[in-house]
Amino acid sequence: SQQGEEDPQALSIQEGENATMNCSYKTSINNLQWYRQNSGRGLVHLILIRSNEREKHSGRLRVTLDTSKKSSSLLITASRAADTASYFCATFLQGGSEKLVFGKGTKLTVNP
């Protein structure tokens, strides 16, 4: 089964609203990363949060990490139509190899 599971699978909001996506994982992590993928394109790194961090900001993005609950959330504030994309969380496991484990993603649609 997937190490990271995003929730919800799909989200549709109006421009200007906030979008929140959640990620849960199963085993201890070294860091957790969020990526965005526009339709038919490669993934773009958004933000990395380390296991000893609780919150991180980057522009309109806010990521939180709760290692006790093994969960993370990505908040996009004041969303724009250009934020329409799929969003993936990826975990790098403690004691693991060089690979990231990706979830299946949340498909976000921002309606103008």
Added chain:
Amino acid sequence: DVKVTQSSRYLVKRTGEKVFLECVQDMDHENMFWYRQDPGLGLRLIYFSYDVKMKEKGDIPEGYSVSREKKERFSLILESASTNQTSMYLCASSFVLAGGHGTDTQYFGPGTRLTVL
């Protein structure tokens, strides 16, 4: 800016053909990765390489091989393409984390959509 390029955006091949997918990165990254992405299955790691001539199997290596003769280039080879290898293929690269182990941010290429007929 980091640039990861893939040799083709779209590729159509016939069953049984040998297929080469090329990936080049310009940031002197140690790690390089090949994933495939299918609807409902997310990204699945096929192979990765942490150094020249070094490779490790990912989660779904069957039917694939890889080659890394130079640090900047990582090739994915489908020895005999089959229809179930129709997919989007994504290449990525990254530095090793401080301490010499693990992956930091991964930088992705634009993807190759392969169709095997």
